[in-house]
Amino acid sequence: MDIMDHDAKRGKKVFxxxxxxxxxxxxxxxxxCAYFVLWLPTADPSPFSALVKCLPVLCLGFFVLVQAFSLGALRPYSxxxxxxxxxxxxxxxFLTWGDRGYFIHGMVMFGITHLVYTSAFGLRPLKPWIALSLLVLGTLFYAGVYSYLAGPMVYAMAGYTxxxxxxxxxxxxxASCPGYIWSWGRGCVLAGAAIFIVSDLLLAIDRFCLPLPHARYVVMATYYIAQMLITLSVADHSDRDRFWKRS
Incomplete structure (x- = not known):
């Protein structure tokens, strides 16, 4: 009965x-919605099309700032x-002008993004078997696209992967740490990372290997959703995350 009451309280708190x-x-x-309604052509990039493209991500940044204001502080994770x-x-x-020589610049910016997120998520628990499994999958992916790459992109794709x-x-x-309370925030981070992989995988296949039907729709939708899920985790980040520093 106590367990049921506890679960009910947790459910109410999440809601x-x-x-x-x-x-x-x-x-x-x-x-x-504005990005998909306007659906500005990529063949004729402009500052306005760049703004429309990055505006959803900027709004997520606004979400983080509002969340921090409500708590009275911008915590390290946030x-x-x-x-x-x-x-x-x-x-x-940069990717707005990707076809005009700035694609690698965009990859560098997103590479830094992933490094920053990696730092936010922390290095404990280590779980090396997850890293090895992902490395095997990443190697298979890179081997599949390698023959389509040329010049600096050979190294840029390896580094980004x-x-x-x-x-x-x-x-x-x-998200897989045993003996620790599961939270919806960690679930958001896990789902966001997985969807980010799907988005980048489809983008790479469409750009370097073969054109995919409705690729831009799917890539951008999954990209925005992945960013939203990762951003939502700041609302669930609390003092209990000190566990990761103690472990």
Whole structure:
């Protein structure tokens, strides 16, 4: 009975948290919809199209700041997520002109994003078997696209794949720690990392290997959703995350 009461209280707390943060997602959802409604052509990039593309991510940064204001402080975890969103927005700007020689610049910005997220997620528990499993999958992916790459992209893709896998490793390790209370925030991080992999995988296949039907729709939708899920984790980040420093 005590366990049931505890679960009921946890459920109510999660529901109350989601209810309180839902209004703060309105700017993001509006910008998300605006991107797909406007659907500006990529062949003729402009500062306005760059703004429309990165606006959903900037709105997620606004969400982090509002959340921090409500708590009275911008905690280290939230600060790192915010920094990752800033680099993501810069990456979006560069990728707007990706066909004009700035694609690698965008990859660098997103590579930094993944490194910042990796730092936010922490290195404990280590869970090396997750890293090894992801490394095997990443190697298979890189071997599949290698023949389609040329010049600096050969090395850029290898580096980007490694940092993306590192971020995903830390997200999965956080979510799989035994003996510790599962939280919806860690679930969001895990789902966000997984969806980020799907988004980047489809982008790489479409750009370097073969064109995929409706690729831009799927890539951008999964990208925004992944960023939203990772950002939502700041609302669940609390003092109990000190566990990761003590472990």
């Amino acid at each position: 109350a948290t989601i209810k309180s943060i839902a209004p703060m997602l309105v700017p993001f959802l509006s910008a998300f 600060r790192k997520v915010l920094l990752g969103l800033v680099f993501s927005a810069l990456g979006d700007v 490694l940092v993306l896998l590192a971020m995903s490793w830390r997200a999965m390790a956080r």
